[in-house]
Structure formats: structure tokens, C-alpha cells
Amino acid sequence: MRAGVLDIQGDVAEHARALGEAGAEVVRVKRPRDLEGLQGLVIPGGESTTIGLLMEEYGLMEAVRRRVAEGMAVFGTCAGAILLATDIVGSDQPRLGLLDMRVRRNAYGRQRESFEEEIAVAGIEGPPVRGVFIRAPVIESVGPGVEVLARHRGAIALVRKGRILAGTFHPELTGDRRLHAHFLALAAGGDAAG
């Protein structure tokens, strides 16, 4: 299983380590050609405006959309989730727009820039996942066919449609590899519903 991490800005090294520990052969993706042969791609947290603008400049918006249409899985975390959304409240920043959902950036305000909380995730066995939220967005609503896998105090925190996964927190910052393993299983095509 070859999986990539979008290597533009943000938590690249942490995701690369997590994917490796979850059993993938990891590729860092800086240019469209790096996407060849990948079964999955993680889009890390960071600053979604910066990542989106550079993705456009490097031709990666089109290239990622094309590979997803060919069956590549994607997991966007935090800024990565924002980049997957069709609708970003109050912003016209560049985005992939592959998931029908509305997100609000920095939705927790300055008082709660970062925090951690246990989250129960549908489909993940065992104890809850530790959700690390850093200037996190909230997923305010999802369109038809988008499945809600986890909530944090009522707010949607993890969603899935087919092989596309998006979460508002940072699974790469804990030692728990269950979400990365779950993503690799999706990417392997074991469960490609939708």
C-alpha cells in the first residue's frame, strides 16, 4: 500500500510517521507526478489558505481531483478538511471541493485555540480516540450521502463519503494509529461504499 502526504505546509512529518506506523509505504507529495501509483493521500493540518494557494500554483488541485476520480482515497485533517469542503463560510479561498459540506474556520474562537477531548468514532473499535483540536474548524452541515462518523459536543468532527475522509482534529499528534489504519483500509478498497 502506497500512501502519500501532501508536503506543502503543516503537519507533514507527523502524518508520514503515522502512516508508516500504520503499515503504508509513504510518499511525500510536492508535485502532481508524485501522486502516481498512490492509493491514498493525507492532506495535513496547517493553514488552509496557504496550502490551497500553493496547490493551485503547483497544479495539484487539478491533479488531486483527477486521481480521486480514478479512485484514490483522501483524508483531510483540520486545514485538510477545510480544503475538501464545497462550502467555507465567508471565504472564497481555493479548495478541492470534493465533499459536500459546510465548514466554519477557527470556529472555537481565541479562548480555546487548542484543546483535547475524547471522541467516539463510528467504526473504530476500542476506547474513544483522543481528539486534538488546534484552531479547529467545525463542520456545520453535510449534504446527502455524507456520513457523520464522530461529533465533538454535538458539532460534527469526522465525516466520510466513499473513500474521502475529513476530520477537524489531528490524529497524527497522538500515538494512536487507529484512524490512519482505518483510512488505509478504506484506501485499499475493502469498503468503498458510495
Ligand code: GLN
Ligand atoms: N485554522 C486553520 C485554517 O483555517 C486550520 C488549523 C489547523 O489545521 N490546525 O486553515
